[in-house]
Amino acid sequence: MIRPQDLLCPKPEGLYCPPGDFYIDPVRPVARAVITHGHADHARAGHGAVLATPQTLDIMGERYGLDFAQSMQAAAYGERVARDGVEVTLVPAGHVLGSAQAVVRWKGLTMVVSGDYKRRRDPTCPPFEPVPCDVFISEATFGLPVFRHPPDGDEIARLLRSVVQFPERCHLIGAYALGKAQRIIRLLREAGWDQTIYVHGALERLNGLYERHGIDLGPLAPATTATKADFAGAVIIAPPSALQDRWSRRFPDPVGAFASGWMQIRARARQRGVELPLVISDHADWDELTATVEELRPGELWITHGREEALARWATLHDIPARALALVGYEDEGGDD
Amino acid sequence: MRAFAELLDRLALTSARNTKLTMVRDYLRDTPDPDRGWALAALTGDLTFDAAKPAFIRKAVEARMDAQLFRWSYDYVGDLAEAVSLVWPSRPGANREPQLSEVIDALRSTSRADAQRLIEGWLDALPQARERWALLKLMTGALRVGLTARLAKRAVADLGGVDPAEIEELWHALAPPYADLFAWLEGRSEKPDAAHPARFRPVMLAQAIDEAVDFAKLDPAHYAAEWKWDGIRVQAAHEGGQRRLYTRTGDDISRTFPDILAALGGEGVIDGELLVIRDGEVAPFADLQQRLNRKTVDARLLAAFPAAIRAYDLLQDGAEDTRSLPFAKRRARLETFVAREASPRIDLSPVQPFETWAELATLRADPPAGDPQIAEGLMLKRWDSAYEAGRPKGPWFKWKRDPFLVDAVLMYAQRGHGKRSSYYSDYTFGVWTQDAAGQRMLTPVGKAYFGFTDEELLRIDKFVRDNTLERFGPVRSVRAEPHHGLVFEVAFEGLQRSTRHKSGVAMRFPRINRLRWDKAPGEADELVALERMLAKAEGR
Numbered sequence: 001m002i003r004p005q006d007l008l009c010p011k012p013e014g015l016y017c018p019p020g021d022f023y024i025d026p027v028r029p030v031a032r033a034v035i036t037h038g039h040a041d042h043a044r045a046g047h048g049a050v051l052a053t054p055q056t057l058d059i060m061g062e063r064y065g066l067d068f069a070q071s072m073q074a075a076a077y078g079e080r081v082a083r084d085g086v087e088v089t090l091v092p093a094g095h096v097l098g099s100a101q102a103v104v105r106w107k108g109l110t111m112v113v114s115g116d117y118k119r120r121r122d123p124t125c126p127p128f129e130p131v132p133c134d135v136f137i138s139e140a141t142f143g144l145p146v147f148r149h150p151p152d153g154d155e156i157a158r159l160l161r162s163v164v165q166f167p168e169r170c171h172l173i174g175a176y177a178l179g180k181a182q183r184i185i186r187l188l189r190e191a192g193w194d195q196t197i198y199v200h201g202a203l204e205r206l207n208g209l210y211e212r213h214g215i216d217l218g219p220l221a222p223a224t225t226a227t228k229a230d231f232a233g234a235v236i237i238a239p240p241s242a243l244q245d246r247w248s249r250r251f252p253d254p255v256g257a258f259a260s261g262w263m264q265i266r267a268r269a270r271q272r273g274v275e276l277p278l279v280i281s282d283h284a285d286w287d288e289l290t291a292t293v294e295e296l297r298p299g300e301l302w303i304t305h306g307r308e309e310a311l312a313r314w315a316t317l318h319d320i321p322a323r324a325l326a327l328v329g330y331e332d333e334g335g336d337d
Numbered sequence: 338m339r340a341f342a343e344l345l346d347r348l349a350l351t352s353a354r355n356t357k358l359t360m361v362r363d364y365l366r367d368t369p370d371p372d373r374g375w376a377l378a379a380l381t382g383d384l385t386f387d388a389a390k391p392a393f394i395r396k397a398v399e400a401r402m403d404a405q406l407f408r409w410s411y412d413y414v415g416d417l418a419e420a421v422s423l424v425w426p427s428r429p430g431a432n433r434e435p436q437l438s439e440v441i442d443a444l445r446s447t448s449r450a451d452a453q454r455l456i457e458g459w460l461d462a463l464p465q466a467r468e469r470w471a472l473l474k475l476m477t478g479a480l481r482v483g484l485t486a487r488l489a490k491r492a493v494a495d496l497g498g499v500d501p502a503e504i505e506e507l508w509h510a511l512a513p514p515y516a517d518l519f520a521w522l523e524g525r526s527e528k529p530d531a532a533h534p535a536r537f538r539p540v541m542l543a544q545a546i547d548e549a550v551d552f553a554k555l556d557p558a559h560y561a562a563e564w565k566w567d568g569i570r571v572q573a574a575h576e577g578g579q580r581r582l583y584t585r586t587g588d589d590i591s592r593t594f595p596d597i598l599a600a601l602g603g604e605g606v607i608d609g610e611l612l613v614i615r616d617g618e619v620a621p622f623a624d625l626q627q628r629l630n631r632k633t634v635d636a637r638l639l640a641a642f643p644a645a646i647r648a649y650d651l652l653q654d655g656a657e658d659t660r661s662l663p664f665a666k667r668r669a670r671l672e673t674f675v676a677r678e679a680s681p682r683i684d685l686s687p688v689q690p691f692e693t694w695a696e697l698a699t700l701r702a703d704p705p706a707g708d709p710q711i712a713e714g715l716m717l718k719r720w721d722s723a724y725e726a727g728r729p730k731g732p733w734f735k736w737k738r739d740p741f742l743v744d745a746v747l748m749y750a751q752r753g754h755g756k757r758s759s760y761y762s763d764y765t766f767g768v769w770t771q772d773a774a775g776q777r778m779l780t781p782v783g784k785a786y787f788g789f790t791d792e793e794l795l796r797i798d799k800f801v802r803d804n805t806l807e808r809f810g811p812v813r814s815v816r817a818e819p820h821h822g823l824v825f826e827v828a829f830e831g832l833q834r835s836t837r838h839k840s841g842v843a844m845r846f847p848r849i850n851r852l853r854w855d856k857a858p859g860e861a862d863e864l865v866a867l868e869r870m871l872a873k874a875e876g877r
Contacts, residue, residue, distance in 0.1 A: 144406075144409060144410055144413055145402065145406050145407070146410045146413060146414055146420060146423040147423075150465060154465075165359065165360070166356070243758065243759070244758060244759050246759055247759075248759045249759055256758055264423065264466075265413075266346075266349060266419060267414070267415060270349075270350060271811060273752055273754055273811065274350065275351055275356075276347070277350065309409070310406055310409050313403070314403075314406065
């Protein structure tokens with residue numbers, strides 16, 4: 001009888017598949033890697049062979065240079081790829097552009113590695129696709145019942161109300177450079193904000209990449225070219241760390257905003273000096289995590305990283321055997337301080 | 338509820354005064370009656386219920402979810418109202434979303450058991466965590482969003498384009514939800530009648546004197562000098578049988594000072610300093626602090642810290658409004674009034690005779706024996722000045738004693754808020770002492786975040802970034818060694834003993850007086866120098 005741990009098991013480098021001899025999102029250089037998405041803690045440079053979606057390979061090339069691995073293989077969503085008798089399929093995870101769950105099948109056993117995911121709509125990537133499985137290996141970044149992200153439309157509306165209320169100030173939004181920034185821009189466009197959005201230099205290449213992949217971001221300009229007065233009433237997007245950086249001093253009395261699931265907790269916002277917290281996350285919140293597990297009803301739930309103990313307890317209370325893998329090396333959203 | 342919740346949320350995370358003013362003013366403008374009135378009452382602290390005790394809220398939430406999951410959630414968030422508002426399994430559509438005014442009406446009129454049932458229903462119905470949080474904050478009393486009642490009233494004044502003093506004078510004549518107030522501010526009706534007995538009168542404030550400029554232009558014969566007492570400014574009103582005690586911002590503190598109220602004999606309104614006075618001698622400010630901000634007082638406290646008013650003006654004498662009389666006339670009335678009171682709880686702030694400014698300067702530098710030794714400085718009042726609300730330029734000046742100065746070493750720096758969020762602008766500084774092993778070390782003695790120019794801030798910020806030792810969230814520790822570090826000349830108004838500070842002393846009103854880039858930290862002051870200052874003040 002095949003046990004799940006024969007197919008996937010945690011190792012210091014990351015989740016390892018012995019029969020297929022590959023790792024999923026390894027945190028150290030390995031010979032063969034399957035990469036779920038382009039965030040730096042999941043997609044590292046220096047592997048031998050990399051399998052990922054074409055968008056993720058594109059993101060890695062943009063970030064690390066085109067020689068980020070010795071060989072790359074693109075797998076479109078839904079395409080079945082064989083690795084020494086193990087079948088790997090990448091299906092949408094709804095996290096960022098190109099993000100995927102890794103569905104691993106071997107001798108009748110199906111295991112799904114969620115990577116990072118969310119269940120709500122994102123205008124920059126296709127939605128999460130539930131895949132029935134024996135073992136669901138989930139993230140749990142926001143695995144506590146306090147994390148319940150409000151509808152993102154409400155958050156954007158609150159931001160735009162503040163822009164109207166303080167026309168002499170600018171609104172400086174901290175947003176993760178890959179995914180969050182572009183999603184915020186798209187959400188602003190959908191809410192009718194058609195003015196130029198100013199962006200920090202660190203976002204420019206990824207914005208260009210999103211545009212090449214057909215995500216229309218509307219008029220953007222570098223946040224360096226305008227004079228101080230031009231920024232009155234403007235919306236500016238920068239990586240979270242830039243908010244407290246000397247870089248932000250060029251703006252007129254900025255309202256500091258930060259788009260992150262952590263902004264649900266006031267003490268977190270206060271600690272970072274954020275005046276306008278925007279609870280917008282690319283990770284599943286508690287309700288999405290539990291609803292996904294309930295929907296899939298896997299034979300076992302494994303939890304890779306985040307607040308594992310609460311989700312494990314919830315699963316146990318709902319008669320789903322759960323196990324925390326406590327993988328290290330994956331950062332929390334916006335956990336850059 | 339939604340707009341009110343959003344207002345509270347934004348106030349809680351905003352530090353800039355003007356931003357808060359805009360938020361409150363806009364809310365009051367855009368929200369219909371009676372919701373805005375109830376919100377205003379909540380913001381000014383004029384609403385209290387005790388319908389929801391934390392224990393009840395906890396029990397209610399644990400009836401709805403796994404207790405262990407809640408415990409983890411609460412531990413993570415650290416604040417009960419916030420944790421409950423986030424985890425509460427809301428059932429939108431189960432009940433109708435309540436209006437703010439509905440919530441308040443219901444709470445004011447129902448028993449505690451009924452109120453608890455209502456609160457659970459509202460928590461179910463409110464779709465946003467922010468709204469549930471606002472509801473719970475409202476229930477448990479203190480909003481704690483960093484807004485003073487004074488600032489809320491200022492926003493009300495801004496809404497109608499009227500003088501804030503008008504709102505203050507009117508305030509205690511009004512009751513929530515203030516429909517008559519808003520009608521007047523929006524030009525829909527006459528100004529509400531403020532002439533109710535024992536109301537608060539807006540106070541007259543003094544300008545700080547500019548020694549270099551002002552004295553040359555002022556004739557000493559036109560001015561009375563009084564000592565500036567180190568208590569809090571109060572107004573004691575006794576009219577139509579009503580007795581009230583107000584702070585200078587119009588907060589009613591009558592309940593905290595029953596001893597003062599009982600001492601008010603004749604009808605009138607006194608402007609004076611609230612102090613603790615034992616055997617005719619003023620006690621340090623720290624003693625008065627024992628009496629402030631208490632909801633109730635017991636006999637032991639009243640006996641240990643006997644409060645008194647040192648009177649310096651009379652705004653109402655029996656039925657007569659005296660505010661338009663010149664100060665000299667008011668002073669004569671005050672002397673008669675206080676003499677008639679004949680109470681140990683009310684005495685007269687003496688006028689300090691002087692001939693020339695030079696003579697007064699000598700008195701200020703070396704005050705006569707007795708209470709003037711611990712005065713904050715002097716007050717100058719034109720003999721012919723009427724009592725005007727606000728801070729008119731010219732009739733009254735304050736001439737504070739020179740501050741104490743100490744050279745201290747920058748130890749920790751914290752990022753500021755708002756405009757200053759990219760600057761390390763809040764500084765903890767220390768002086769030298771010895772550890773148990775006799776080793777010289779720095780001990781923190783205070784914190785300051787102003788007293789420097791924007792250019793100086795840039796330089797300090799750069800120093801902090803270049804000399805960081807460790808980071809703790811928004812705080813950095815910086816190098817502070819005998820031959821490397823930054824020395825501040827810190828000015829402060831006085832010292833108090835403190836059990837909360839490791840150094841055992843706390844400074845009043847500390848600020849950065851000068852940056853001593855030229856001075857080696859090793860030459861900064863010692864803790865014993867501060868202890869000596871303290872002993873001198875106490876041993877007068």
